[in-house]
Amino acid sequence: MANLSGDLDTVFHALSDPTRRAVMRRLVRSPASVTELAAPFEMALPSFLKHLAVLEEGGLISSTKAGRVRRCRLRATGLAAAEGWLGDQRRLWERRSDRLAQYVELRLTREGR
Amino acid sequence: MANLSGDLDTVFHALSDPTRRAVMRRLVRSPASVTELAAPFEMALPSFLKHLAVLEEGGLISSTKAGRVRRCRLRATGLAAAEGWLGDQRRLWERRSDRLAQYVELRLTREGR
């Protein structure tokens, strides 16, 4: 059963492979068929298909079949989930840094008296 | 040999596990020792240590040992690398959407004449 919600485990796992990231960079420009996507890689097609499955599992791409050709397109939701989590952490971290900076400044000011 | 540069493979891999993301969320607030970090998890300590190693490998945390206690702190570089890549893709994707929207608008306008 495919994980359409694209939870963080599967999203980040999908992004942890260079082949899969390359596919993402390709699809960011336009949708493409499986063989078009596979062309740049030396890999056998069944191996490549597994990568596509992992991307789809992570909600990073979606695909539909018309006739005998399957067309893949990028899904923004997966990217958004990952970027959202990272952004949250960074903002929390920056806020902490600000607090620390304020605290240090306060200490220095008091010591300066 | 540790991967201090935090390339995307190791960064995303490190983030693909809930235990490791929980450690990140904890460290975003303040540095902490290994046992402090391990406390919320049922896992045996050696297992937990492997997770810390993966995070450090990905350049997401760093640690130093003082006496017998190892203190871990968050490293922003790993987060920045991951967020940077994701942001790039999203921007490219949005730009494509804009182009597409412009194109569609253009077509509609011409058809409207």
Next chain:
DNA sequence: GGATAAGTTAGCCATATTGCTAACCATATA
């Protein structure tokens, strides 16, 4: 010095991941 606390190392096991080949649909095309 002896006990305790904080990590660490080594090694084992089960499962997941990533690659392959071979064989097999299903749909276009000649």
Next chain:
DNA sequence: TATATGGTTAGCAATATGGCTAACTTATCC
């Protein structure tokens, strides 16, 4: 209808991952 094209399925092998226990080192505390 025969053949090629695009994709899929099944199954194998090597390696990686994520968990464990047992044993060990190195501080720190009494």
